[in-house]
Amino acid sequence: MTGFDRARWLALLIPFGLLAGAYGSQYIGGLYPCEMCWWQRWPHFAALPLALGAFVIGGPGARKALVAAAALAILVSGLIGGFHAGVEYGWWEGITTCSSTVTPGSGKDVLDAILNAPLIRCDVAPWTLFGISLAGFNFLISTLGAIAILALLRKGGNA
Template sequence: MEPRAARRAGALAALFGAVAFAVAWAAQHALSLAPCALCLLERWPYRALILFGVLAAISPPTIARVLLVPIALAFVAAIGLSFTHVGVEQGWWPDPWPACMAPRLAHGSIAERLAAMPPRPVKPCDSPTRLFNFLPVSMTSLDLIYALLTCIMTMLSARSRRAR
């Protein structure tokens, strides 16, 4: 591996993580799209990409190479969480997180039922959010595609360039 390749891959990972996080933040705050519990969980790998990517970009090459391991694991987590969420949206499997489901209010008094309700309405994880109305693809599907492509691009940038 060329000495600067790991640092370049770290910088790319940090950039890709920041872009993904900025798009999610803008969709939530600027476009007022409510995230579900899985959407919020999907942001954590991008936070890790930013952290480890910046560390790899500013570290000596030997340390930067070691930091490629948590960067790769963050990409695997981003891909896995996105794939899980796409499966929930498509009805391939049930919601894996209790926060994705409506509270059960079968027992107790009215006061106990009201106390058990969340402070604000929760968006169900199986309800797709579309960023573009003309495109029949959910934000989660776009996130999965983005995670796969940016993972490939980052790992390819870490490969050595052969001398010509």
């Protein structure tokens, strides 16, 4: 397996794995995302089709460009995660809005949902492991993963 092949697979598996973990923690673990959690997901959503394109596009230059673009999207998610983790740890102030789990319905249903919905704060980590929050793990995995992808691309190999 060439360095390019490794880079291409990392560019696909990192956002897929992190999004699977995010949705698993949300729908299985009950950890609803705050606004900043959603911000971290969007670049991974962008990275997936870019990485998939690197498996189906014909020219080697285009494949490398797609992998590099996916790596940059992954890096953006990691940097957002780093900012979010800093907010959770109290290193700096974050945004002033938070999220709730309200879904549309009738007027009375929406009001009841608003009044009963949990408030998801951006400055409180709902879960940690070894003192690292989910945003912190996204920062570590995405940033290091993007650096690894870009290093593998620089190292070369056949596209």
